[in-house]
Amino acid sequence: EDKVVQSPLSLVVHEGDTVTLNCSYEVTNFRSLLWYKQEKKAPTFLFMLTSSGIEKKSGRLSSILDKKELSSILNITATQTGDSAIYLCAVSRDDKIIFGKGTRLHILP
Amino acid sequence: NAGVMQNPRHLVRRRGQEARLRCSPMKGHSHVYWYRQLPEEGLKFMVYLQKENIIDESGMPKERFSAEFPKEGPSILRIQQVVRGDSAAYFCASSHDIKARETQYFGPGTRLLVL
Numbered sequence A: 001e002d003k004v005v006q007s008p009l010s011l012v013v014h015e016g017d018t019v020t021l022n023c024s025y026e027v028t029n030f031r032s033l034l035w036y037k038q039e040k041k042a043p044t045f046l047f048m049l050t051s052s053g054i055e056k057k058s059g060r061l062s063s064i065l066d067k068k069e070l071s072s073i074l075n076i077t078a079t080q081t082g083d084s085a086i087y088l089c090a091v092s093r094d095d096k097i098i099f100g101k102g103t104r105l106h107i108l109p
Numbered sequence B: 001n002a003g004v005m006q007n008p009r010h011l012v013r014r015r016g017q018e019a020r021l022r023c024s025p026m027k028g029h030s031h032v033y034w035y036r037q038l039p040e041e042g043l044k045f046m047v048y049l050q051k052e053n054i055i056d057e058s059g060m061p062k063e064r065f066s067a068e069f070p071k072e073g074p075s076i077l078r079i080q081q082v083v084r085g086d087s088a089a090y091f092c093a094s095s096h097d098i099k100a101r102e103t104q105y106f107g108p109g110t111r112l113l114v115l
Helices: B098-103
Strands: A003-007 A010-014 A019-026 A030-038 A043-049 A056-058 A061-066 A071-076 A085-093 A097-099 A103-108 B005-007 B010-013 B019-024 B031-037 B043-050 B053-056 B065-068 B075-079 B088-095 B110-114
Touching (some): A003 A085, A010 A019, A019 A030, A030 A071, A043 A061, A043 B098, B010 B019, B031 B075, B043 B065
Parallel strands (some): A010 A103
Antiparallel strands (some): A003 A019, A030 A043, A061 A071, B031 B043
8 A cells, every 4th residue: 555654753843953854655656755834724835856866945945855765855954933834745646646644843942 | 815715614513414615726727636634644635526527536435425526616525424533624725737736736724523
Protein backbone atom coordinates (compact mmCIF):
# COMPACT_ATOMS: atom_id res chain seq x y z
CA GLU A 1 0.00 0.00 0.00
CA ASP A 2 1.27 3.48 -0.88
CA LYS A 3 2.38 5.53 2.08
CA VAL A 4 4.01 8.79 3.04
CA VAL A 5 5.71 8.94 6.43
CA GLN A 6 6.80 12.12 8.13
CA SER A 7 9.10 12.58 11.08
CA PRO A 8 9.16 13.84 13.66
CA LEU A 9 5.43 13.99 14.33
CA SER A 10 5.95 17.03 16.50
CA LEU A 11 8.79 19.39 17.24
CA VAL A 12 9.25 22.28 19.65
CA VAL A 13 12.18 24.64 19.18
CA HIS A 14 13.16 28.16 20.16
CA GLU A 15 12.93 31.12 17.85
CA GLY A 16 16.09 31.42 15.79
CA ASP A 17 16.77 27.68 15.67
CA THR A 18 17.07 25.75 12.41
CA VAL A 19 14.78 22.75 11.89
CA THR A 20 14.80 19.86 9.46
CA LEU A 21 11.60 17.98 8.72
CA ASN A 22 11.72 14.57 7.08
CA CYS A 23 9.47 12.81 4.63
CA SER A 24 9.84 9.32 3.19
CA TYR A 25 7.54 7.62 0.75
CA GLU A 26 6.64 4.35 -0.90
CA VAL A 27 4.41 5.28 -3.80
CA THR A 28 3.92 3.67 -7.18
CA ASN A 29 3.86 5.85 -10.29
CA PHE A 30 5.55 8.76 -8.52
CA ARG A 31 5.11 12.14 -10.21
CA SER A 32 6.23 14.70 -7.65
CA LEU A 33 6.65 15.43 -3.95
CA LEU A 34 4.85 18.36 -2.40
CA TRP A 35 5.21 20.32 0.82
CA TYR A 36 2.37 22.33 2.36
CA LYS A 37 2.07 24.52 5.43
CA GLN A 38 -1.17 24.26 7.37
CA GLU A 39 -2.05 26.75 10.04
CA LYS A 40 -5.55 26.82 11.44
CA LYS A 41 -7.14 26.61 8.05
CA ALA A 42 -6.39 25.44 4.54
CA PRO A 43 -3.01 24.00 3.59
CA THR A 44 -0.95 26.41 1.55
CA PHE A 45 1.45 25.20 -1.09
CA LEU A 46 5.18 25.54 -0.41
CA PHE A 47 7.17 23.44 -2.87
CA MET A 48 6.83 20.89 -5.62
CA LEU A 49 9.86 18.67 -6.22
CA THR A 50 10.26 16.41 -9.21
CA SER A 51 14.00 16.06 -9.72
CA SER A 52 16.50 14.56 -7.33
CA GLY A 53 19.19 16.76 -5.83
CA ILE A 54 17.84 20.13 -6.91
CA GLU A 55 17.18 22.38 -3.96
CA LYS A 56 14.19 24.67 -4.01
CA LYS A 57 14.31 27.79 -1.84
CA SER A 58 11.80 30.33 -0.70
CA GLY A 59 13.18 32.77 1.84
CA ARG A 60 14.17 30.84 4.95
CA LEU A 61 12.59 27.62 3.67
CA SER A 62 14.30 25.13 1.41
CA SER A 63 13.62 21.59 0.32
CA ILE A 64 15.33 18.84 -1.60
CA LEU A 65 14.29 15.46 -2.97
CA ASP A 66 16.32 12.25 -2.98
CA LYS A 67 14.65 9.80 -5.33
CA LYS A 68 17.20 7.10 -4.62
CA GLU A 69 16.39 7.20 -0.91
CA LEU A 70 12.69 7.94 -1.58
CA SER A 71 12.81 10.89 0.77
CA SER A 72 12.76 14.62 1.09
CA ILE A 73 13.69 17.17 3.72
CA LEU A 74 12.28 20.59 4.47
CA ASN A 75 14.64 23.01 6.18
CA ILE A 76 13.63 26.17 7.97
CA THR A 77 16.43 28.46 9.12
CA ALA A 78 16.22 31.25 11.70
CA THR A 79 12.74 30.11 12.73
CA GLN A 80 10.11 32.64 13.80
CA THR A 81 6.93 32.19 15.81
CA GLY A 82 4.98 32.60 12.59
CA ASP A 83 6.51 29.35 11.35
CA SER A 84 4.44 27.44 13.91
CA ALA A 85 2.17 25.19 11.87
CA ILE A 86 1.64 21.67 10.63
CA TYR A 87 3.91 20.89 7.69
CA LEU A 88 2.42 18.34 5.34
CA CYS A 89 4.37 16.26 2.88
CA ALA A 90 2.47 14.70 -0.01
CA VAL A 91 3.29 12.61 -3.04
CA SER A 92 1.49 12.99 -6.31
CA ARG A 93 1.04 9.86 -8.35
CA ASP A 94 -0.78 9.37 -11.60
CA ASP A 95 -4.24 9.48 -10.15
CA LYS A 96 -4.15 11.13 -6.74
CA ILE A 97 -2.14 12.88 -4.06
CA ILE A 98 -1.24 10.98 -0.91
CA PHE A 99 -0.54 12.96 2.24
CA GLY A 100 1.55 12.16 5.28
CA LYS A 101 0.27 12.84 8.78
CA GLY A 102 2.29 16.01 9.08
CA THR A 103 4.85 17.41 11.47
CA ARG A 104 3.50 19.79 14.10
CA LEU A 105 6.11 22.50 14.57
CA HIS A 106 5.88 24.89 17.49
CA ILE A 107 8.29 27.79 17.80
CA LEU A 108 8.79 29.20 21.27
CA PRO A 109 9.48 32.93 21.49
CA ASN B 1 -12.43 36.58 -3.43
CA ALA B 2 -11.56 34.25 -6.26
CA GLY B 3 -10.29 31.47 -3.99
CA VAL B 4 -11.88 28.13 -3.20
CA MET B 5 -14.98 28.65 -1.10
CA GLN B 6 -16.45 26.13 1.28
CA ASN B 7 -19.57 26.37 3.36
CA PRO B 8 -20.56 26.01 5.99
CA ARG B 9 -17.29 26.51 7.85
CA HIS B 10 -18.66 24.69 10.87
CA LEU B 11 -21.47 22.16 10.95
CA VAL B 12 -22.96 20.38 13.93
CA ARG B 13 -25.17 17.37 13.39
CA ARG B 14 -26.72 14.73 15.63
CA ARG B 15 -26.16 11.08 14.89
CA GLY B 16 -28.44 9.90 12.11
CA GLN B 17 -28.83 13.30 10.44
CA GLU B 18 -27.50 14.27 7.03
CA ALA B 19 -24.58 16.58 6.40
CA ARG B 20 -24.17 18.54 3.17
CA LEU B 21 -20.85 20.23 2.51
CA ARG B 22 -20.44 22.63 -0.37
CA CYS B 23 -17.40 23.63 -2.37
CA SER B 24 -17.09 26.29 -5.04
CA PRO B 25 -13.80 25.91 -6.91
CA MET B 26 -11.61 28.76 -8.00
CA LYS B 27 -12.80 30.59 -11.07
CA GLY B 28 -11.79 28.70 -14.17
CA HIS B 29 -11.13 25.43 -12.31
CA SER B 30 -13.13 22.41 -13.34
CA HIS B 31 -11.44 19.76 -11.19
CA VAL B 32 -12.43 19.31 -7.56
CA TYR B 33 -10.94 17.08 -4.89
CA TRP B 34 -12.34 16.29 -1.46
CA TYR B 35 -10.16 15.32 1.50
CA ARG B 36 -10.92 14.38 5.08
CA GLN B 37 -8.65 15.27 7.96
CA LEU B 38 -9.14 13.52 11.26
CA PRO B 39 -7.56 14.99 14.41
CA GLU B 40 -3.81 14.37 14.51
CA GLU B 41 -3.94 12.94 10.97
CA GLY B 42 -2.93 14.12 7.53
CA LEU B 43 -5.32 14.78 4.69
CA LYS B 44 -6.88 11.66 3.26
CA PHE B 45 -8.08 11.68 -0.34
CA MET B 46 -11.76 10.91 -0.75
CA VAL B 47 -12.95 11.72 -4.24
CA TYR B 48 -11.96 13.53 -7.43
CA LEU B 49 -14.59 15.06 -9.68
CA GLN B 50 -14.81 17.00 -12.87
CA LYS B 51 -17.95 18.76 -13.96
CA GLU B 52 -20.76 16.19 -13.94
CA ASN B 53 -18.33 13.28 -13.59
CA ILE B 54 -16.83 11.32 -10.74
CA ILE B 55 -13.33 10.43 -11.85
CA ASP B 56 -11.99 8.64 -8.79
CA GLU B 57 -13.91 7.81 -5.63
CA SER B 58 -11.52 5.21 -4.32
CA GLY B 59 -11.04 7.06 -1.03
CA MET B 60 -14.68 7.44 -0.21
CA PRO B 61 -16.51 5.04 2.11
CA LYS B 62 -18.88 2.82 0.11
CA GLU B 63 -21.88 3.59 2.27
CA ARG B 64 -23.49 6.85 3.40
CA PHE B 65 -21.05 9.08 1.46
CA SER B 66 -21.68 10.57 -1.96
CA ALA B 67 -20.34 13.45 -4.00
CA GLU B 68 -21.42 15.38 -7.02
CA PHE B 69 -20.23 18.30 -9.12
CA PRO B 70 -23.13 19.45 -11.29
CA LYS B 71 -22.86 21.48 -14.43
CA GLU B 72 -24.05 24.51 -12.53
CA GLY B 73 -23.37 25.21 -8.89
CA PRO B 74 -20.94 23.98 -6.28
CA SER B 75 -19.64 20.51 -5.64
CA ILE B 76 -21.51 18.78 -2.83
CA LEU B 77 -20.20 16.15 -0.42
CA ARG B 78 -23.14 14.43 1.24
CA ILE B 79 -22.95 12.26 4.30
CA GLN B 80 -26.12 10.43 5.23
CA GLN B 81 -26.93 9.10 8.70
CA VAL B 82 -23.83 10.63 10.24
CA VAL B 83 -22.00 8.85 13.04
CA ARG B 84 -19.54 10.23 15.59
CA GLY B 85 -16.62 8.88 13.57
CA ASP B 86 -17.54 11.25 10.74
CA SER B 87 -16.44 14.20 12.87
CA ALA B 88 -13.51 15.70 11.01
CA ALA B 89 -12.40 18.61 8.88
CA TYR B 90 -13.39 18.21 5.24
CA PHE B 91 -11.28 20.11 2.75
CA CYS B 92 -12.02 20.77 -0.85
CA ALA B 93 -9.34 21.67 -3.39
CA SER B 94 -9.50 22.62 -7.03
CA SER B 95 -7.16 22.66 -9.97
CA HIS B 96 -7.31 23.97 -13.50
CA ASP B 97 -6.87 20.57 -15.11
CA ILE B 98 -5.53 17.11 -14.41
CA LYS B 99 -1.99 18.07 -15.33
CA ALA B 100 -2.03 20.87 -12.78
CA ARG B 101 -3.34 18.83 -9.91
CA GLU B 102 -0.12 19.24 -7.94
CA THR B 103 -0.97 22.90 -7.59
CA GLN B 104 -4.31 22.34 -6.00
CA TYR B 105 -5.74 25.29 -4.15
CA PHE B 106 -7.44 24.41 -0.91
CA GLY B 107 -10.54 25.88 0.62
CA PRO B 108 -10.78 26.78 4.31
CA GLY B 109 -12.49 23.52 5.16
CA THR B 110 -15.75 22.54 6.84
CA ARG B 111 -15.42 21.27 10.38
CA LEU B 112 -18.11 18.69 11.03
CA LEU B 113 -18.99 17.75 14.57
CA VAL B 114 -21.37 14.88 15.15
CA LEU B 115 -22.96 14.82 18.59
